[in-house]
Amino acid sequence: MSQATFAKGHIESTRARVRRTDSKWLLIAQFIVFLIGGLILLEPILSLAGVADEEVLEIDEKTGWTLMPGRTFTYRTEGYSRSTINSLGMRDVERTVAKPANTYRIAVLGCSLTEGKQVDLDKTYCQLLEKRLNKGNSPVKYEVLNFAVSAYSLGQEYLRLKHKALQFKPDLVIFTARPNSLLFMGPTLKTGFLHSPPLFGVLPDGTLFEDHNKQKMWLASADGIRTKNSHWLRRNSRLWGLAGRCVLSIDEFYDATVIHLRKLWSGEFSVEQTAKNDTEKKLSNNRNSKFRPEMVFLGRVAEAVLKAAKNDCQKADCKFVLAYLPASAKYRDPAEREIFESIAQRQKLNFIDFNPEFDRLEKEGNNNFYVVVHFSKAGNDAVEKYLYRQLVLQDLLK
Amino acid sequence: MVFSSLNYLFFLPVVFFAYWLTSGSLRKVVLLIASYIFYMSWLPAYGLLLLAMTLFNYFAALFIDRYRGQKILLWLALSFNLLILAYYKYAEFLCRSFFTLISPAQKAFNFTAFHDNHVSTIILPLGISFFAFEFIHYCIDVHRGGRPIKNPLDFALFSSFFPSQISGPIKRYQQFAEQLSERKTLSQEDVSAGCGLIVRGLFKKVALADNLASITSVGMNNWHSLGTLDAWVLMVVFVWQVYFDFSGYTDMGIGSARLLGFQIPNNFDLPYIASKNLIEFWQRWHITLSTWLRDYVQLPMTGFRASRLRFNLATVVTMSACGLWHGAAWHFVAWGFAHGLILVATREYLQMVKASSALRQIHAQSWMVPVACLGTFLLVLIAQTLFLARSVPDAFHLLITMLTPCRSAVDLSVRALESPVVVPLILYAIWGLVFVEISWLPLAALRPIKEFLSANSARKAALYICIFVASIAFAPSFANPFIYFQF
Secondary structure (H helix, E strand, O other), X not given: OOHHHHHHHHHHHHHHHHHHHHHHHHHHHXXXXXXXXXXXXXXXXXXXXXXXXXXXXXXXXXXXXXXXXXOEEEEOOOOXXXXXXXXXXXXXXXXXXXXXXXXXXXXXXXXXXXXXXXXXXXXXXXXXXXXXXXXXXXXXXXXXXXXXXXXXXXXXXXXXXXXXXXHHOOOEXXXXXXXXXXXXXXXXXXXXXXXXXXXXXXXXXXXXXXXXXXXXXXXXXXXXXXXXXXXXXXXHOHHHHHHXXXXXXXXXXXXHHHHHHHHHHOOOOOHHHHHHHHHXXXXXXXXXXXXXXXXXXXXXXXXXXXXXXXXXXXXXXXXXXXXEOOOOHHHOOHHHHHHHHHHHHHOOOEEEEOHHHHHHHHHOOOOOOEEOOEEOHHHHHHHXXXXXXXXXXXXXXX | OOOOOHHHHHHHHHHHHHHHHOOHHHHHHHHHHHHHHHHHOOOOOHHHHHHHHHHHHHHHHHHHHHXXXXXXXXXXXXXXXXXXXXXXXXXXXXXXXXXHHOHHHHOOOOHHHHHHHHHOOOOOOOOHHHHHHHHHHHHHXXXXXXXXXXXXXXXXXXXXXXXXXXOOOOOOHHHHHHHHHOOOOOOHHHHHHHHHHHHHHHHXXXXXXXXXXXXXXXXXXOHHHOOHHHHHHHXXXXXXXXXXXXXXXXXXXXXXHHHOOOOOOOOOOOXXXXXXXXXXXXXXXXXXXXXHHHHXXXXXXXXXXXXXXXXXXXXXXXXXXXXXXXXXXXXXXXXXXXXXXXXXXXHHHHHHXXXXXXXXXHHHOOOHHHHHHHHHHHHHHXXXXXXXXXXXXXXXXXXXXXXXXXXXXXXXXXXHHHOOOHHHHHHHHHHHHHXXXXXXOOOHHHHHHHHHHOOOHHHHHHHHHHHHHHHHHHOOOOOOOOHHHHO
């Protein structure tokens, strides 16, 4: 091969390489542009469809977390609903902080069972109760304000009462406890947004003690700062929420896989059966936990919370009711029910226990009160009916 | 393991890399292990059943080939497969039907105890209807003169190949064995086509079928309080749910096979959009099952030169068997029977069209194609009431509701319109208009968009990622199992 031919060949191959490189970079650029363009286009599409916006909680330094005011959401995890959190951060219709004249206000404090994202807003028991109370020609107008927030413990309910609900000058406060409320009062070793709420204890003289240390530590951690800084994205980007959901799913999947692999390794081949056994074991441990020392301690904490809530209500000149909500048979804990009943007796609280009524209804063959663990439409109907009857019986609507 | 689950999202890439990083027989071993892990991830013990059936059919086919002409061997093989299918799938149905027939004698025999102790404990192995049919086809074809698969590894792969294991498509061994013997190389085309099919299938399943399922379940739970409009909405939603569910699964299966360098047959070809009559519908819907039924049920009954009456009778019998295949209940048999009758009527009508010039002229009109497609869709929809209902009387109740005006108590139409499924349906329709060629729609103007979006692999990859993200976003939290798993 002559020098000239070699040089020509070399130049051509270099050019070809450059062209190939060009096209490779061009492809990468096209990929990035098309991907970003596609994802940007997806945001309004998801918004139009009303999906991937299940994230409704934001950091609240007083209570741990609260509902995002004005946030429109579609809930599809259990049941289905689409609605908007009101501008005051409540799962409720729009309200004013100032109480209108001739109005009897009922403030309901609670957790996801009362928040009722599983059904449309007008099907929640608070809204149903308000409608029923305003049916007649009474000169007094009734407002049932829903202050419930998902995953709240009794202590957080109390903080919500103290810092928010009492500003609305309610005439009656319904403080709801859910099944396993006591266990949810306890500390957890897990960290993260929903695992770092304010904690509570009891001082030797029986007064309530608020502990915000774990919450503060988490807020100062990288995870807390990231959660705080990504607030805008969490509130406005559906893709961001979706990514968060994916990360959670992968995390859960990883945990489940590790457990299953361990079971397989130890020779337990029927993975589904062992998983089922584990769940049943856990549930049976949770039940009849009356004699567990932590339940006794947490019962004392709950009593302090309820006493503080009742005292605050008395100071604000409003009545106070403790309502113990029902749960599907799987999650019932008779011991906990007894603890709440005895607290109500000791503290002379108005007490509404939904469990006997739900037992009766279930014996009659009604068993469609729950979507997984929360109230279905029928469940909300039943709660509202019984709550109304009890409020009338206990003369709490005047 | 379900194609639309997180498990599969991890499983498939692991298999993909393990498969392409090995070569020769080792590659087949990887695929076989993966297939058994896939199957046993549901109920490990049933892996043994699949293995036992594989071993039996492998040796049975070798004997059938060796002692050709001995029909007894074929009958033995067929009986074995059918008995296993009958035991696992039809035991309850057969027992119930038998004891209903001899109801006076039932008093002497405690049916409930027998049912509870022996029948209700049987769990249907996933995909048994599909792989049993593949084994039957294999034995019959070997008996008809085909060459059996000699390599046990190849045969084990044919029977357990995970992309088609649980809900088909029903493979033919000739094509599959040929692909097993090919030297495979990883091609960009296969990867691109495979990924495209997987994301398309995922979108159909989780964004469309699963969201439609929530509307269907509301209708099912309020069966006796549906209004006329509700009943129509329920049926329209259900027929599309079944289509998206099953074709979504098939797309993901074919896509997964494509990633591993295999081409398995297609099962759907626009059945609701392009079928001008019910005969054409069955050529486009669950294609591998309808061709299987044609080759191994109908043809043995009719031969190639049967009289019209015999052919029509065979059609009705075949379609009734098709109904029974779909589920062990009388309403499924009635569904198949109804399809059989409509197929016979369609064939007779087409004969009339052939004979009459006036009818031929009407059918030659361009507007006739969409009208015929719509008519076919309506026929399928009405017959599908038998498929959806839990019993024949329930199906008739729904039909009466559809045909007699009555007020709505459930507002299923409002629920359907408010459901998150509307937007993905519109997106899917747009995708269909751009990417799918439908003969009776003038869509040439949209071709440049298709070319623009799929001009190169980079754009396609970006598009697939966006579809994947959209699928996850639209997916309801509780994913439903695939409908065809129960068959």
